Amino acid sequence: MNIVSGTKSKAFIIFILAFGVFGIINTEMGIIGILPLIAENFGVSVSTAGLLVSLFALAVAISGSILPLLFSGFNRKGVMLLAIGLFVVSNVVSMFAPNFTIALIARIVPAFLHPVYVSVAFTAAASSVSPEMAPKAIGRVFMGLTAGMIIGTPIASFIAVYANLEIAMLFFAVVNALTFLAILLFVPSLPVKQKQSYGSQVRILKKGVVWAAIFGAIFILSGMYATFSFFAEYLGRVTEMSSNTISLMLILFGLTGMIGNLLAGKLLTNNALKTAFVYPLVFVGSYLVLFLLGSFTVPMILLIAFWGVLFTFGLNISQYMITSSAPEAPDFSNGLFVAFSNLGVTIGTMVSGAFINGMGIQSVMWVGIVFLLLGFLSILLFIPLTRKSNIKDASKLAA
Known part of the structure; x- marks a missing residue:
């Protein structure tokens, strides 16, 4: 349409x-x-x-x-x-x-x-x-x-x-x-020209690839917000930036995030599965560098710019995985993305909050790394299931 x-x-x-x-x-x-x-x-x-x-x-x-x-x-x-x-x-x-x-x-x-x-x-x-x-x-x-x-x-x-x-x-x-x-x-x-029954849409939850995508989105969003929810606290206590500088860093983060949206859309259009595969590994590497160089102001400014790009990549990739795994129910699958991404935000924030109380603010990077690696494992499951699903769809069209 x-x-x-x-x-x-x-x-x-x-x-x-x-x-x-x-x-x-x-x-x-x-x-x-x-x-x-x-x-x-x-x-x-x-x-x-x-x-x-x-x-x-x-x-x-x-x-x-x-x-x-x-x-x-x-x-x-x-x-x-x-x-x-x-x-x-x-x-x-x-x-x-x-x-x-x-x-x-x-x-x-x-x-x-x-x-x-x-x-x-x-x-x-x-x-x-x-x-x-x-x-x-x-x-x-x-x-x-x-x-x-x-x-x-x-x-x-x-x-x-x-x-x-x-x-x-x-x-x-x-x-x-x-x-x-x-x-x-x-x-x-x-208008919705081909109205689908509620049952036909809910039926997508029987597909293994959908659940691989859902768990991938939950873990990726948890990994993203495990650190971003405490962005200001990390920069204030570890990098020792002033509140005014932190506000500028938020703006920088947002501006590079918009660039990330455009790049993500282009890469997902050209090679979606490869982009999804590489993404969590790159983000894990960036968290390691953020942990090691957190106390150095100039490197942190550059890292924050890159962080903003990766952050919005995660949103795009999570949405792509869920909706591409159920193209027959676009409204429902987009709703699932919104619901489970919010669940990921809640989980990542709560877990990091608990670790901060026991291990300090720098522990948020390790929490983020663990969640991103879990997201990577989900993507490893998602990719072959997606290819298998695409083969089935191609066979049906050929028949």
Whole structure:
């Protein structure tokens, strides 16, 4: 199914989809930098304010494998408008929330539709181009995810400090409102022409290659977030960077992450299995160097730039493995990616947190290495299962 004809029109619509992902991820992650202000505003502790982040992620993890499946038969434009519209409303409610409970509810409710929008955006981007070019199109949508994760947090913090908390919340609302209008005006109707039964989609869970991909994604994301969740702490305590320098490093990390998206899309398009095979080994090597040179500022700046590239590679590769293992159920498989990647984030962060308490901040690199090696073992299983699956598909077409 092609969204529209014309290369420029397709590129513009993919940009809109990416901007929508930026708005949603910005709403999720941007609030991290203003938690102290939120705690002060509502008269709660910072740990209590942290529920705005943790419960949001939990809602995403719970709904990721369910709601994309339930919405898979509906017009994709309508589904995206519903999800983005709910985020706009929740952002506005958060601005005027009279107490913390209302603010928490306003955060949790739209979080359930987070994986719905993201999975539909990935599916719509992939379906707008040929199957061979799908990884590149998805990589461009991933740029919105990277921008939301990395750039959204310092922007929201800057607005809250130099204006006020309400204006920072307004920033979230404006980004999502612009996306809503762009989808409404410029994205054509996207009906699902071949509606699949829920049973036929769930049936992909019987495939061994799907589970190899799922475990690969869980371990890779665990390895990524085992270190990234403590990025600022590592640079502050090991490299002894100032808070202002760390903020600049986050921006550098985000900018090189966007470059990583483009490179990942190109490499996955040209040679996906080889890219997936090499990736965790390269990342393990980079963690070893980060561990050895962590106290040296100049080498760390260069390593952080490379780290950003590898980080977004992991997101692209994980999404590719899950969706390519079940092309017959794109919405459901994209939902599985969102759900299990969030599970990986939770596992990696929790395990590293436990090791930090017992062995110090530098131990996060070793935790990351262990998870990446487990991801590599999953990829070793994924590759032959994928080739076997491709042979079966080719035989069916030949018959």
